[in-house]
Amino acid sequence: MADWQPAIETELQSIFPQNMPPPVAPPPFAPSPLTYQAVQSQTSPADDVKRLNNWFLTFWICMAAGIPLSIIVIGLGGVIAAVVFYCFIIHKLWSLIPVSVAKTTPGKAVGFMFIPFFNLYWSFVAFHGLAQALNTETKRHSIPNKEVNEGMSLTYCILMCCSIIPYLNILTSIAGIVIWIITLKQMKDAGIALLQKQSA
Secondary structure, eight states, X not given: OTTOOXXXXXXXXXXXXXXXXXXXXOOOOOOXXXXXXXXXXXXXXXXXXXXXXXXXXXXXXXXXXXXXXXXXXXXXXXXXXXXXXXXXXXXXXXXXXXXXXXXSOHHHHHHGGGSTTHHHHHHIIIIIHHHHHHHHXXXXXXXXXXXXXXXXXXXXXHHHHHTTSTTHHHHHXXXXXXXXXXXXXXXXXXXXXXXXXXXX
């Protein structure tokens, strides 16, 4: 409106503090290539290395004991425990990928794997995509001999999709589990190499 005035020049001036300084502009935001680990984790790389090794060892023991005994309750418990430690490993490995290049967040990588049917697609992002991301990071940091076999990670995802086909799922599940464990170990080793590079 044409006759508007600054509030401090009207009868409302009594509610305004005297000599109030002007607001200070916030500093400009400058994004940096942080990793999820740098944002979320307060542990040292050495602690993370030990944790990854322990998680994988527990995962492997639970799988080795749980699958043969899966016909009884204790075996199913071992398989469930193996899946839990697998989720820990995947979450930690995704946290090592810079936010600027990561295809997903650690939480989504794990959480979306529990959505029925969608998880068949999501394995291509969370598992195969992780293999690609780890290879990119190890190359960027010039870390030799820690490449994850992307062909194996892709094969695992395809086999998991085939596991919904009756009769064929028996063979694909067995092959998928073997490839899954081998590829996960490669991923764990690549992640440890990245952590050791950080602490060097």
